[in-house]
Each structure stands twice: as structure tokens, then as C-alpha cells.
Amino acid sequence: MERLAAHLGQVVLGKPTQTRLAITCLVGRGHLLLEDVPGVGKTTLAEGLARCFDLTFARIQFTADLLPSDILGAQVFHQAQSKFEFRAGPLFHQVVLADELNRAPPRTQSALLEAMAQNQVSMDSVTHPLPQPFAVIGTQNPVDVSGTYPLPDSQLDRFLFRLSLGHLSAEVESKLIQSRRGEVTAPLKPIATAADLVALQRAADAVRVDPAVADYVVAIATGTRQHNEIERGVSTRAVLALLSAARAQALWEGRDFLTPADVRTVLLPCWSHRLMLKSAVGGAFSRDEAAHLLDELVRKVPVPR
Amino acid sequence: MRPANRFKLRTRLRDVAAAAAFASIGLSGSVPAAIVVMFCLSFVLSMVGKRILQPFFKSSAVALLFLGGGLFFMVFRGGLDLIVAACSFATLVSCHRMLSEQTARTDLQVHLSSLLMMAGGAAIANDIWFGVCLLVFAATASFALALTVIEGPVENTEDVPLRPVARALGFSVTLAFVGALVFFVFFPRLSWNIATRRSPEGLGGATGMSDRVRLGGGGDIKTSARVVARVRLSPDPQSDRLDAYWVGRLFDTYRDGEWLGHGKASPPSSRVRLAPFSLGVVRQFVTLLPSYESRTLIALEPAVWFQNAMASSTTTSNRAAMVRVEDEEVHIADNGNAFTYEAFSTDGAPLPIDDAIDLRPYRAVPANIDPRVAALAAQIIGDEKDPRKAAARLTRHLQRNFAYTLELPGDVVDPLAHFLFERKEGHCEHFASALTLMLRTQGFAARVAAGFFGGERVADQYVLRAGDAHAWSQVFVPGTGWQTFDATPESGRGGQSPSLLSWVTRAYEEVDNWWRTRVMDYSLIDQVSMVRTWVRPPRQTAAASAGGPRAPPARALGVAAVLGVLTYALFFVITRRADKRTHPASSFLDDLEKRVEKAKLAQRMGEPLEDIVKRLRVSQHPLAQPFERATLRYLEARFGGKPLASNERSEQLRQLDAALTAGTSSPTAPNSKQR
Missing domain, CATH: 1.10.8.80 (Magnesium chelatase subunit I, C-Terminal domain)
Known part of the structure; x- marks a missing residue:
């Protein structure tokens, strides 16, 4: 885990505590809510976490017109076989970044509920299990609240941790702007597998x-x-x-x-x-x-x- | 200390304080029994935590008011002493508060009413028990109040670290005790004559010696060890027990089962001469205590002279006049709680009396006396004409054939005949009456004397107890005078007690004596003389120590110190019990925390060790490593299920100590490196 923290620290600079807590959250089979102003590295942290463990990652940008089927997937009519076929939505990944979670209407938000609680998705009387390990990393912007739907308590309750990153210190920030070019998380190579994460989770249990x-x-x-x-x-x-x-x-x-x-x-x-x-x-x-x-x-x- | 424990401890202390306050008035015996029962009941209920009056707050308060009204109505009717009524009311209030909802305010109300009880106790009782109660009350109430004080800044749910609080409380209570003692020693004595209680008119019944000797009646005679008089003798006989007759009253007339006196009272005077006397007298300095409840003077038999009588109330003491009632008694003419006087008695020999005195009343036999009495007397005495021999025969007969009992016969028509012919057992008054009347039936002159038999040495004095009360006969011997004969079997004379009990009462007497001389009688004069010894050291000290100021300061301070330490220890024991721990690894944590404290590593009081260690590690403190190791070991032992071996524990502590000494001696030591 220490190795992971150090590794992740390469991309998420100057936030050792939050990084460690984020890993703790993942090991504790929890979902993470990042709450902060834009541009302080929420997405970087989420993506970095996924890459470290070699997990599949998807990012869903939540907007006011986002529908449940947009994230869960939908039954699509397959003409050749003339039957409905389930096409999995972006939620079917091991780490899902739900960006600006509070911008989506309540029904979309609550579509996440079952996924977060039971690690499964039920659609049209069919239950589809989600890939394991599964974690949702939600972000929300606490300042710009116009046109948002505040997360209901039941939804909040399902996030294991709520973290806020906060601004960087001056020296870290200046180091960052000197070194950073292009894709941030690209150089980050996986150093552990999903199986490792499961093993850690077992150890925690x-x-x-x-x-x-x-x-x-x-x-x-x-x-x-x-x-x-x-x-x-x-x-x-x-x-x-x-x-x-x-x-x-x-x-x-x-x-x-x-x-x-x-x-x-x-x-x-x-x-x-x-x-x-x-x-x-x-x-x-x-x-x-x-x-x-x-x-x-x-x-x-x-x-x- | 957990909040729940804290509340419980506070309530317990409060209840004990209230109980001590109640004991101070309850032990005087003047509080109505119903009040005693009520208090005991509510004390027990409160101790087990049942606050039964909580739901009926208003109605019970109204009931309380009515009860108080009833009490004071009894005062108005004359059935109750005002101070006793006030104390009883305070008791009721405190009972009510103890059984009501438990808040800090209720506690204060209980303390206030307890304080009132204590004040009442000061007026009702002034013996050593009051002192004990006062001490218990002061200690427990101070601790309870101190615990109330920390309720303010601390929230109800908050856990208060016990040790610093206990230390502060113990210190302040000790300080309060010392302060109170200093106040007592130095504050000028005031003579507030508020709490003086009248001594009852006539003679009381508490001693067993009363103004009439009644043979009938029911119940038991109590042999109480309560001291009623103290006597200093000059010359001092130096013996441990002075089995002597102390005469108080003489009786000449027997009528309907009662002995009465018919003396003529002379005008009050400051000296009373009963008989001429020359050398060879015993001088007695007598103090009649309030428990004597009578004004009759007592003296060794036969008394010849009384002088220097003083009557003391609780606060003052005045010269008193004495009244001589011819051939019956001498009593003090003034009111007072206690009396002192000097008496002179000849050395046991009967007083020479001229034969010309009128002996007719001493030969009178009541007309309705049972004829069997005279027959029995005649049978025993025979034709003996010498009063001494006749009396000796009767005495022997009575002592051999009759048993002593403290149980009264109940109401019988002729108690004397009942004693002689049916019951064949009785107490000293039966024996004395029987002897006297049987002698009279045979034409001898005799009378009954009542007083005390005994005298037990305590310190340099002899004490007479209520249980020493006795009655005996005096027989007139022509040419010699009145001679004493005691028909009571020896087992029934005075209050004889088992040796253990006597040891206890003796020890009690010593303490009581100390309390009286050092505390009760500690006066302005003692204060002045004590200060004088300090102001003028060299010569005055020697003189004063020879004369003996009654409260030497060193001793007083010593007592204060001992008391302080005792209360501190008591509180420590109580709090330890209240905060007992279970896990064996906890004491290891105690040791660790002691070292943390020594190294001054904690940033705030009660900071958990784990947090401290974590902080040290982040700041790369030199002591971080050893502490981390030890802490981890503790955590394993406490939460990880890997118990500590005893040698491992001492090894850990040793390493830690080594690191500590190294850390503090090195120049780059602790605080400089902390954030």
C-alpha cells in the first residue's frame, strides 16, 4: 500500500493524506466522494487510482439531461436475431468517475444507488452483476450550486469517504507547473492488479x-x-x-x-x-x-x- | 471519570453528608421517631437510586409544607422544642430533595438543609458525636460540592480525567480543613446566647435517679453508659474504680409504693453546711453534665459542705445559689445546662448526730402495708435490738434469697409485697425499700438514699454514668448516726459492663474528654494565652506550658494535617473504586503515559498516546521510535490479542527509560524539534 501511495503521489502532487485516504477507501470496499472547487486534481486522483490497480476506468460527466439509461446501459433491439440485447452502459467498469454528480437530476442519481449498494444493476427484471472490484468516485462542486440537484442523504450515505483536496501549497504548485506536460496519468503504469486489490480487501476484512x-x-x-x-x-x-x-x-x-x-x-x-x-x-x-x-x-x- | 460514575459518586457523597448531618441531631435522641424512620427510608432509597418523588414533585412539596406546619403547630402547643422542630423540618426538606430529580441544584438544596441540621445539632448536642458528624459532613459535603463545581465548565457527557481533578479537589478540601481549623483557633469566641436550652424543671428520669422512688411501673431500667457527672477528688485516691456511694437525695416517707421527701427548703445561699466537720475531708470538684438532667447535687457519702456552685448555659457560666432542703437534698436554685460545684465529705465515717433529732418519720410505717412484711422482718431479725446487726441480717437475707433484675414489675397493687412474696426479684429500689421498711416494722429508724454507686477513673477524674444510679438504705444507729446498708446484691450495684465494652466506653471517654477540653471549652482566654506564648517567647512559654494552654498549636496543626491526609486518602480510595479498569494492558499504558508526561510530549491534556506517537513520527522527534515501539506493543496487547509477558513489559519500559534519559541529556532535545 505504501508503494501504491508513493506511486500515486507522482501524479497527485502534495496531497499525501488524501491520497492515502483514497486508497483506504478503495481497500475498504467503499465509494469516494470528492468535493472541491474545479481544477484541484479530483479527476487526476480518480484516474490515477484506477490506473495504479490496473482497473478498467470510465468517466461519466453528469449533466442536467443525463438519463439513467445513459449510465446503466439499455436494451437494444437486435434486428438480426430479432430480440432485445442488453448493451452495458459506462457504469460497467471497475472504477467509475461520476463527475459533477450533483448536476444530474435525482432519478439519474438514484440510478446509481443500487449499483453502489449492491454492486449490481437491475433492468427490466434482469439483474446484471457489475465487474469486481467496483468503486464509484463521485465529484461535486460545492461552490457553483446553481442548477444542481443536491445529493439526497441516502445517496450521500453510500459514499464511504468524502474528501476535499484543497489548493496546493505554493512550492508544490510551482513544481507542478514546471514539470507537467500533456496527458497527466499516461505515464502512470499499473503496479498492482485487480486481484491485489481484492486480496487487500480480504486482508482488511x-x-x-x-x-x-x-x-x-x-x-x-x-x-x-x-x-x-x-x-x-x-x-x-x-x-x-x-x-x-x-x-x-x-x-x-x-x-x-x-x-x-x-x-x-x-x-x-x-x-x-x-x-x-x-x-x-x-x-x-x-x-x-x-x-x-x-x-x-x-x-x-x-x-x- | 465517566459522567455516570461522577454523578453517582456525587449523589452518594451528598447522601452521606446528609446522613452525617442527620446523625448529629438524631443521636441526641430528641428527634421524633417518625422523622428518624422517614430519613432512614429516604436515605436507603436514595442510595439505591430510587427517586420516588420525582413524578409527584408539586404534590409532595405541598405535603411537605403541611408537615412543616404540623411540626410548628406542635411547637405552639408546647409538645416540641423549637430547635428540634426546625431540625425535623430541615430533615424533611432534605428527604424530599434527596428523592427528587437529581440535578446540581437539588444537590445544593440537600446540602443547605444538611447545614441547617448541623446547626441544629450544635444547639441540641454538644458531645463528641457531634464533632464526628461534623467532620464527616464537612468532608463528604465538600467533595460533593467540589464535584458540583466542575459540572459548570464540563459538559454532561464529557469524560473528565480523574487524577488531576481528584488532586485539585483533594488539595482544596485539605486547604479548607486547615483554614477552618485556623479559623477555629484564632477567631475570637463569640457569646451568642441564641441556642441556650432550658434545663427542665425538677428532676429528669434519664439517669434512673429521680425525685421520687417508685417501685411500680412497667418497662425496663436502661443501663446507659452515658456520663452524667465528672468529679475530681482532692486528695486523689489514685484507684481505677472508686466503688463509693454518691448520695443525692434522701427519702423518709413511703406511701402507695412511692418514696417521698418532706424536707423544708431554706433560702438560697452560696454555701450550704450540712454538718460540722473538721479535718480529714475529701474535697470534690463536681461537674454535672447536661445528661444529668437534674439540679440535685451529689457528693460522696456523707456530705458536709457545698460551695462555689456555677450554672453554665451553652455559652456562659454564672455563679449559682444553692437551696438546702432539710434532710432531703441540696439543689441548685438557678437554671442551666450543666453545673459545677465543690463538695466536701468526711472520710466515710458517719456524722456524729445528737440523739435529740426527731426520728418519728423514719420509724413510720404506712398503715396499709402488707402484714406479711412485718412477719418476715420479725422472723429474720428475731429479737436483735442492735440496729446494725438487725440491718446486717436483713441485708444478708435479701441478698441471698432475692435476684436482681432491671425489668420493672408492671403495675401491681403493692409492689413491695409483690417483690417480697411473689416475684422475688427486683432492682435496687426494691431492695432498699424492703430493707428500710422491714427495719421500720421492727421499730428501727431508717431511710432510703438515692444517688450513684461507682466512679470510674478517666484521665485525672472520676466519671459517673447514668447506669451507675443506685438506691440504698441508711439506718440510724444511736450514738453514731446514719449508717449505710445496701441490700442489693453486688451484681446489681451500679452499671457493671463486660470488659470489652468497658474498654470501649473508656476509650470513648478519653476522646470525649479531649473533645470537651480542647474544643468545647476552648475559649477566648485560651486564645489569648496561646498568642501570648508566641508574642513573648522565652519566659512566657515556660510558664504557659507549665500552666497548659488548652490547645497547643503544634498539636492542632498536627490534627489538621492528619485529617487532611485522611480525607485525601479517602477520596482517593473512593475515586479509585469508582474508576476501576479491567484490562491488564491498561497499567502498561499508565506507565507509558507517565513517561510521556515526564518528557512533556502531550500537546493537550488527555491526548491519546497513539496520536502523540503519530505526531512525533511526522515531526521526526528523536523519541518517536522508542515510543512507537512501546505503543505498538501496548496496542497489540490491548486490542490485538497478544498479551504482554511481565518481563517483556519491564524490558520495554527499560528501553524507553534509556531512550528518555538519552533524549533529555542530548542538546537537540525534545521541544525544539516539535512543530
Whole structure:
């Protein structure tokens, strides 16, 4: 994994934390939501991830007139055999970049739901399994919100991590503009296979969770549900997601057991988009607020000793 | 400390404080039994966490008001002392609050009512138990309040690191104790005469010695170890037990099962002479304590002279006059809680009395006396004419054939005949009455004396206990005077107790004595003399230490220090228990965290070790590696299911310590490299 992170760092410059978290997300069988202003490397990160693992990659640009069939595929009438034939849409790839996810109308967005949750697509009473491993990397632009359909909570809940990349530091940026020419991810050669990723995912599943750590996670979750400023705390799915992310995180240290610090590391990207705050501010500001509340909460919940 | 534990600890401390406050008034015995029951009940309920009044907040508050009204109505009717009523009401309020919803405000209300109870206790009881209750109350209430104080800045759900808080609380409570002690030692004593309680008119029944000797009645006589009088003797006989008769009252008339006196009272005077005396007297400095509940003076038999009587209320002490009731008693004419006086008695020998005194009342036998009494007396005495021999025969007979019991016979028509012919057991008054009346039927002059038998040495004094109350006979011997005969079997004289119990009561007496002299009687004079010893050191110190100021400062400070340490230790024990851990690897973490603290690596209080290590690694701190190794090992042991071997643990710590000493001694040490 360290190797992967270094490798990916060649194209995604100056963002070691986010890069590592993105890999964690993939290993934790999760989908990633990147939320940031345009031009800070969201697409680069997504494409780089796919290439590193030698996964098939497709990019779907979400627009206001995008229809579910555009991404899932459609039944096409085959004249020669005079029968309908399923033609797979761009979703049938191992890594799907759903760019500007919030520009698509709700029905298109929710067409992603089944794919993200069950790794399958049901159309016209036929269920088509998706290629494995499968991950959706959604991006959205928090600033330019006119003409967008905000993602429903149920959709947000299915993203394991929400990351925001942020602007580069001055020296990294100047290094970048000196070196970068042409296609960014082209020089990136795969250094692992899809099978490697599956093996990593298996390893993450095998990470031991001590009851004390489980209690710790539940205590934090209960904290969000009882907090004064939080309208609705996290769901059980969110707790499960947190644990699977934390298990993947434990692999970074080469451990086969989970510690409270693993939980804390993945807590903010994993939960800050799942909280519904009482103050009615939306968008990125609400994420900051949620992150702040979670940070505060984590300090209060006693760490198992 | 977890919030739930914190609340529980706070409530427990609060309840214990309330219980101590209640004990201070409850132990005085003057609180109505219903109140005692109510408090005990609510204490238990509150301890187990049942707040039964929570749903009925308003109605129960109204009921409480009515109860309070009832209490004060009883005061109005004269059935209850005002202070007792106020204390009872405070108790009710505190019960109500203890069983209501648990908030910080409720706690404060409980503390306030407990404080009222303590204040009432100061007025009702002033013995050592009050001191103990006060200490317990002060300690527990301070801790409970201190825990309330941290509720403000800390949120309800927040986990408070226990050790720093406990340290701060323990320190401040210790400080408060020391401050209170300094305040006590140095603050001028005030004479607020608010809480003085009247001593009841006439003689009380608590001692077993009363203004009339009744043979009937039901129930038991209580042998209480409560001290009623202290006496210093001069010359000091130096013996541990002074089995002597202390006479209080004499009775001449027996009527319907009761002994009465018929003396004529003389006008009050500051000295009373009962008989002429010369040398060979025992001088007694007597203190009658409030528990004596009487104003009759007692002295060793036979008493000849009383002088220098003082009546003390809780705050002041005045000269008092004495009234002599001819051939019956001497009592103090003024009111007071306690009395002191000097008495002189001759050395045991009967007083010479001229034979001309009127002996008719001492030979009178009631007309309705059972004829069997005279028959029995005649049978035992025979034709003996010497009163001493006759009395000795009767005494022997009574002691041999009758048993001693503290159980009263109940209401019988003729208690004397019942004692002599049916029950054949009784207490000292039965024996004394029987002996006296049987002698009288045979024409001898005799009377009943009531007082105390005993005298147990405590420090340099002798104490008389309520259970030492006794009655005996005096027989008139022509040419000699009144001579004492005690028909009561020896087992029934005074309050004899098993040795262990006597050891306990003796120890209690010592503490009580200390409390009285060092605390209760600590006065402005002591303060002045103490300050004087400091202001004028060389000569005055010697003189003062010879004279003995009653609270030497060194000792007082020593007591304060011991108390502080004790409370601190107590709180530590309590908090340790409340915060017990389960996992064996946790103590390893404790050791690690101690070292982190020593190296000052944490950026904020309670920062988890893992986070610190991660931060150190990022900033390439020189101590990052050893700490990382140890932390990883801890994590494995705690969460990874790979337990630590004991030698491995000490090895880890040793390596860490080595790295620490290397790290702190090198010039490029810790903080410079941190972000």
C-alpha cells in the first residue's frame, strides 16, 4: 500500500493524506466522494487510482439531461436475431468517475444507488452483476450550486469517504507547473492488479476488532445521536462503514487489529457528510461545521484503555 | 471519570453528608421517631437510586409544607422544642430533595438543609458525636460540592480525567480543613446566647435517679453508659474504680409504693453546711453534665459542705445559689445546662448526730402495708435490738434469697409485697425499700438514699454514668448516726459492663474528654494565652506550658494535617473504586503515559498516546521510535490479542527509560524539534 501511495503521489502532487485516504477507501470496499472547487486534481486522483490497480476506468460527466439509461446501459433491439440485447452502459467498469454528480437530476442519481449498494444493476427484471472490484468516485462542486440537484442523504450515505483536496501549497504548485506536460496519468503504469486489490480487501476484512474498540465506535455514534447541535446522528450503516474504513486504515500500519486511532483517522472523512446539523447552512460550510463537531465529540468520548 | 460514575459518586457523597448531618441531631435522641424512620427510608432509597418523588414533585412539596406546619403547630402547643422542630423540618426538606430529580441544584438544596441540621445539632448536642458528624459532613459535603463545581465548565457527557481533578479537589478540601481549623483557633469566641436550652424543671428520669422512688411501673431500667457527672477528688485516691456511694437525695416517707421527701427548703445561699466537720475531708470538684438532667447535687457519702456552685448555659457560666432542703437534698436554685460545684465529705465515717433529732418519720410505717412484711422482718431479725446487726441480717437475707433484675414489675397493687412474696426479684429500689421498711416494722429508724454507686477513673477524674444510679438504705444507729446498708446484691450495684465494652466506653471517654477540653471549652482566654506564648517567647512559654494552654498549636496543626491526609486518602480510595479498569494492558499504558508526561510530549491534556506517537513520527522527534515501539506493543496487547509477558513489559519500559534519559541529556532535545 505504501508503494501504491508513493506511486500515486507522482501524479497527485502534495496531497499525501488524501491520497492515502483514497486508497483506504478503495481497500475498504467503499465509494469516494470528492468535493472541491474545479481544477484541484479530483479527476487526476480518480484516474490515477484506477490506473495504479490496473482497473478498467470510465468517466461519466453528469449533466442536467443525463438519463439513467445513459449510465446503466439499455436494451437494444437486435434486428438480426430479432430480440432485445442488453448493451452495458459506462457504469460497467471497475472504477467509475461520476463527475459533477450533483448536476444530474435525482432519478439519474438514484440510478446509481443500487449499483453502489449492491454492486449490481437491475433492468427490466434482469439483474446484471457489475465487474469486481467496483468503486464509484463521485465529484461535486460545492461552490457553483446553481442548477444542481443536491445529493439526497441516502445517496450521500453510500459514499464511504468524502474528501476535499484543497489548493496546493505554493512550492508544490510551482513544481507542478514546471514539470507537467500533456496527458497527466499516461505515464502512470499499473503496479498492482485487480486481484491485489481484492486480496487487500480480504486482508482488511480479516482485521480483528476488539470489543473495546467496537464500544468506542458505538459511543461516538451515540454521541452524534445525542448531540445538541446535530439534528440526526449517524445510521448503523455509517457505523459499519466506519469500521470497514478503519479496518482498511489498520493495514497501513501493517497491523492485523484495529486501534482507536484508526477509527479517529477515518472518522472525519467517513462521517462528516452523514450528519444533519440543526443549523440550516448547507454546502461545504456545513461539512466544516460537522467535521468540527465530530472533532469535538471525539475528544469527549473516553478512549478505551 | 465517566459522567455516570461522577454523578453517582456525587449523589452518594451528598447522601452521606446528609446522613452525617442527620446523625448529629438524631443521636441526641430528641428527634421524633417518625422523622428518624422517614430519613432512614429516604436515605436507603436514595442510595439505591430510587427517586420516588420525582413524578409527584408539586404534590409532595405541598405535603411537605403541611408537615412543616404540623411540626410548628406542635411547637405552639408546647409538645416540641423549637430547635428540634426546625431540625425535623430541615430533615424533611432534605428527604424530599434527596428523592427528587437529581440535578446540581437539588444537590445544593440537600446540602443547605444538611447545614441547617448541623446547626441544629450544635444547639441540641454538644458531645463528641457531634464533632464526628461534623467532620464527616464537612468532608463528604465538600467533595460533593467540589464535584458540583466542575459540572459548570464540563459538559454532561464529557469524560473528565480523574487524577488531576481528584488532586485539585483533594488539595482544596485539605486547604479548607486547615483554614477552618485556623479559623477555629484564632477567631475570637463569640457569646451568642441564641441556642441556650432550658434545663427542665425538677428532676429528669434519664439517669434512673429521680425525685421520687417508685417501685411500680412497667418497662425496663436502661443501663446507659452515658456520663452524667465528672468529679475530681482532692486528695486523689489514685484507684481505677472508686466503688463509693454518691448520695443525692434522701427519702423518709413511703406511701402507695412511692418514696417521698418532706424536707423544708431554706433560702438560697452560696454555701450550704450540712454538718460540722473538721479535718480529714475529701474535697470534690463536681461537674454535672447536661445528661444529668437534674439540679440535685451529689457528693460522696456523707456530705458536709457545698460551695462555689456555677450554672453554665451553652455559652456562659454564672455563679449559682444553692437551696438546702432539710434532710432531703441540696439543689441548685438557678437554671442551666450543666453545673459545677465543690463538695466536701468526711472520710466515710458517719456524722456524729445528737440523739435529740426527731426520728418519728423514719420509724413510720404506712398503715396499709402488707402484714406479711412485718412477719418476715420479725422472723429474720428475731429479737436483735442492735440496729446494725438487725440491718446486717436483713441485708444478708435479701441478698441471698432475692435476684436482681432491671425489668420493672408492671403495675401491681403493692409492689413491695409483690417483690417480697411473689416475684422475688427486683432492682435496687426494691431492695432498699424492703430493707428500710422491714427495719421500720421492727421499730428501727431508717431511710432510703438515692444517688450513684461507682466512679470510674478517666484521665485525672472520676466519671459517673447514668447506669451507675443506685438506691440504698441508711439506718440510724444511736450514738453514731446514719449508717449505710445496701441490700442489693453486688451484681446489681451500679452499671457493671463486660470488659470489652468497658474498654470501649473508656476509650470513648478519653476522646470525649479531649473533645470537651480542647474544643468545647476552648475559649477566648485560651486564645489569648496561646498568642501570648508566641508574642513573648522565652519566659512566657515556660510558664504557659507549665500552666497548659488548652490547645497547643503544634498539636492542632498536627490534627489538621492528619485529617487532611485522611480525607485525601479517602477520596482517593473512593475515586479509585469508582474508576476501576479491567484490562491488564491498561497499567502498561499508565506507565507509558507517565513517561510521556515526564518528557512533556502531550500537546493537550488527555491526548491519546497513539496520536502523540503519530505526531512525533511526522515531526521526526528523536523519541518517536522508542515510543512507537512501546505503543505498538501496548496496542497489540490491548486490542490485538497478544498479551504482554511481565518481563517483556519491564524490558520495554527499560528501553524507553534509556531512550528518555538519552533524549533529555542530548542538546537537540525534545521541544525544539516539535512543530
